Amino acid sequence: MRTTAARGSLARLLLLWGLTRAALLLCVLKVIVFPGPDVTSDVSVIYRGWYDVLRTGTFPLDDVTWQYPPAAALAVLSPGLLPFLEYATAFFELALVADLVTLALLRYAGGGSGRSARGAWVWVAGVPLLGPTVYARYDVMVTAVAVAALLAAARYPRLAGALAGVGALVKVWPALLLLGVRRRCAWVWAAVTGAGVAALFAVLMPGAFAFLTFQRDRGTEVESLGSLVFHVARHHGWDGEVLLHYGSVEFLGPYVGWVSTGALVLSGAALGWLVLWRLRATRFEAWTAADAAFTAVLMFTTTSRVISPQYMVWLVGLGAVCLCFRGSRMGVPVVLVLAASAVTVLEFPVWFAHVVASDPLGIALLGARNGLLVAATLAAARVLWRGTVARRRALPAVGGVGRAARAPVSS
Secondary structure (H helix, E strand, O other), X not given: OHHHHHHHHHHHHHHXXXXXXXXXXXXXXXXXXXXXXXXXXXXXXXXXXXXXXXXXXXXXXXOOOOOOOOOHHHHHHHXXXXXXXXXXXXHHHHHHHHHHHHHHHHHHHOOOOOEOOHHHHHHHHHHHHOHHHHHHOOXXXXXXXXXXXXXXXXXXXXXXXXXXXXXXXXXXXHHHHHOXXXXXXXXXXXXXXXXXXXXXXXXXXXXXXXXXXXXXXXXXXXXXXXXXXXXXXXXXXXXXXXXXXXXXXXXXXXXXXXXXXXXXXXXXXXXXXXXXXXXXXXOOOOOHHHHHXXXXXXXXXXXXXXXXXXXXXXXXXXXXXXXXXXXXOOHHHHHHHHHHHHHHHHHHHHOHHHHHHOOHHHHHHHHHHHHHHHHHHHHHHHXXXXXXXXXXXXXXXXXXXXXXXXXXXXX
8 A cells, every 4th residue: 555655646746747847848948938038048148158168178268257166167068968959958958857867866865764755846846936947047957966965965975075066166055065964074075076176177177266256246136135225225216227247137336335245244144153053063863964054055045145046946956855854844944945936936037027127016026035035044044953952951940059059158
């Protein structure tokens, strides 16, 4: 009976995955026209342009929109593995493969004692909530690597470290995956693998680290938490403007630098909290590494100067890993992330024009999405702290030493 039920659950899972992913593919292939701006232009124009440059053995040194670590070149060059397809089509197909690999990992990890199939269902349901943007960016490929690293952390720490090191050189944030891993060998392998890959790119391809300057000079993007200040300020006489800048739509004008600095301060505070948690944590369970990674990426995503829609796929993937463990208490934060994903597809691409115009609908959508992210972040931090940091016991209030401690000293 149990085997039959498991097969039925797997069949339903695969059916839902197939239906939703077919819809996503039809959207990016433009068989179905999805509302809002064309999300596939990043692949067909920008990625394709980078592909032509990277094939020559150098990075796009004069293109400020190249703001990614050197191993991101592997994702951009990957459609070359399917030379019989047009570049964009090949990219979409590889994104689909990464999606399927992630599902397979989560489904496998959800079996066995103390595990749950909830993680696989979160992935299957969460990805389509973001719309076709998921397949029109390489973030789903990075998420597959991150999910593999986290799931390997308990039994194969060296492999987990190596995957995290490679992932960090593809899109930085996987460096946070090892925050809750206690095995030192994982950290060593991450450092060695990351350094080795970085050195290889630095030697073989000029401009491997030019992205650091381009990333530093970014401003406040219109979808970030801090941007809400300027969305409201535009209705009260603020004379700044919204322009395409450094590859994203950003606010430019008075006080933007202050808000951008404030975002960096918040990110620094998040880092400080995570360091404090790591020093105070004493209880580490099988799911702690996943919970810590999910919380850390939530914190840095929410406080970032840029919250692009594709960032949400990171959170869906990490939240799915958390729920592969029955003992994880990240259910509420994960549901909040799924709700934020559903709002995200409305603010981009469906009604992005309203966001850019800072009209009431655009402000409401951003307020709802970013509010959900803040709530998820605070809830995740609370769950992580309460589940891993031991409470200090107070001295007994009555009797024995307690009474003696309170007794007045006679002269």
